[in-house]
């Protein structure tokens with residue numbers, strides 16, 4: 228029996244509720260497909276920060292390094308600033324483990340009422356996850372004076388852009404063969420023309436994939452007007468972040484969106500996390516929608532080589548949603564986290 | 577009789593068709609309200625560039641300086657790169673004349689089918705228009721080598737941010753008293769925390785305005801899920817660009833969106849232009865939707881002190897759309913540019 232070592236960081240708020248739900252589903256799939264997940268839990272969180280002064284121990288990254296994957300629930304707590312919760316845990320993991328692909332699939336499920344008039348949406352946003360606009364380089368001068376200013380350097384490297392583009396083209400080749408690149412080279416004239424050139428360059432290496440590019444403003448508009456036409460969308464760190472939230476909203480809920488932070492070379496562990504936050508307003512009530520977490524766990528299984536198990540989990544989610552009798556509150560139902568999870572599990576035995 | 581001197585740059589493509597339509601409507605409003613527009617046309621365009629090697633003459637900005645306002649149709653032509661058409665005309669005008677407010681109203685009109693299930697949308701995006709992410713500072717090194725990189729500096733100044741925020745708070749105060757600031761200070765840690773601080777600072781000076789802030793990813797999602805809750809949204813150059821296109825799409829067409837590039841101090845002329853591009857695919861056929869241009873002309877009249885005339889024009893657009901018998905092709909009708917314009921004019925006599 229194959230065993231995979233998983234580092235589990237439930238985090239804060241509803242992270243503590245959706246994480247066990249997701250891992251229960253993943254383990255059930257394992258029983259069916261002949262693999263095991265060995266879970267090691269870490270209490271790294273804003274609560275830990277309030278108690279001990281840091282989100283994770285000083286050797287936190289070292290401790291994660293040996294695992295086959297990391298599963299993260301959600302981090303964030305009222306009163307703990309983002310630069311602590313995100314830059315003290317989430318972002319260092321993405322960067323230290325060179326998880327340069329942030330993968331965010333978006334689908335329209337039967338049984339979820341989408342806010343847009345759309346029929347068929349099945350796309351993946353591939354977001355660059357380690358450089359770009361989210362850079363540590365920059366600062367501020369003349370604090371408090373009329374001539375105060377802040378600058379921030381966006382950094383795009385050939386290595387960084389090429390590798391995420393190659394991943395996206397490859398993914399498009401395994402899907403419907405169509406890639407859209409998000410740009411804004413008409414307004415942002417240093418980094419994005421470089422991005423565009425590299426897209427051209429990589430496209431030549433992937434002749435089987437049809438591609439085009441759209442400026443981010445027009446692309447956001449098209450995601451609302453004709454979401455069904457997209458297959459794989461690739462964007463920089465910031466653009467990918469915007470596009471994936473927007474695309475998820477177009478299908479009716481960002482509560483169900485999953486994500487994978489991938490190190491495709493598998494030199495380091497990849498990390499899987501729902502897109503939603505820790506939702507302190509509903510935490511502790513057992514009502515959180517676990518779909519984002521369960522789907523993220525399915526992506527983890529896929530990454531670990533269990534593609535069929537992953538597909539069955541997503542199919543089970545789709546079946547429960549389509550039936551419609553078990554739905555969490557955010558989707559207009561009355562079911563709790565556990566009831567929904569049991570409905571998915573019932574389809575996996 | 578008051579006379580206003582207007583510099584008219586029809587530009588390229590459908591700019592040549594919607595500009596005369598818009599100015600005919602503006603002049604009709606002038607006859608009714610006792611003012612005159614003296615129009616001076618400039619053929620600055622991609623066609624001029626192909627003929628003479630530049631979008632505008634070397635003293636172009638000097639020539640515009642004395643006008644009361646600039647009206648621009650659209651620029652862009654297949655084969656002419658953006659850095660020529662935009663950075664050779666549009667962006668220099670915005671910057672030289674310190675048009676630091678880019679104002680983009682978005683409304684849901686009766687008679688236009690919106691792609692989202694929404695009832696009441698009436699919001700304005702206030703976009704910072706001279707600094708931020710669209711900066712000239714940056715460059716590239718190690719061209720063609722594996723270690724090639726491009727950097728681009730986003731620059732936010734206290735002066736630049738404060739003045740656009742004050743405009744936005746002031747506008748919110750004259751509207752429904754609610755401002756939303758677009759940020760991403762959780763990921764972009766130098767410039768946007770500075771923006772957030774200045775929002776707090778300016779909010780204290782505008783106690784009558786309720787305000788909140790949203791990260792750009794979540795804000796885009798909310799614009800789709802609950803567009804009706806927004807009044808004034810203020811964002812940086814890039815965020816404002818994205819949000820205004822997205823908000824326009826949510827109401828069913830970016831073909832009808834207008835914009836004003838304002839120098840609120842009136843030290844320099846302001847510029848008014850529809851948000852749409854030159855649309856080479858339909859240019860020359862007389863089928864372009866002139867609403868974006870007509871509405872932009874109404875914003876120009878408002879800026880010139882003719883608020884009532886401006887309101888009547890927008891009301892006339894709304895009436896024609898609601899009646900529904902005269903509609904351009906992009907809105908599912910068969911009317912041409914001229915027929916639609918005549919229908920608006922008929923309501924202004």
Ligand SMILES: CC(C)[C@H](C(=O)O)[C@@H](O)C(=O)O
Nearest residue numbers: 413414444662666667817851
């Ligand atoms: C053409 C482009 C540079 C421009 C911008 O982003 O400013 C356009 O999208 C706009 O919104 O006016």
Ligand SMILES: CC(C)[C@H](C(=O)O)[C@@H](O)C(=O)O
Nearest residue numbers: 313317318468502762763793
């Ligand atoms: C929390 C924030 C820094 C983060 C991001 O933008 O990367 C989040 O929005 C996400 O998408 O994972």
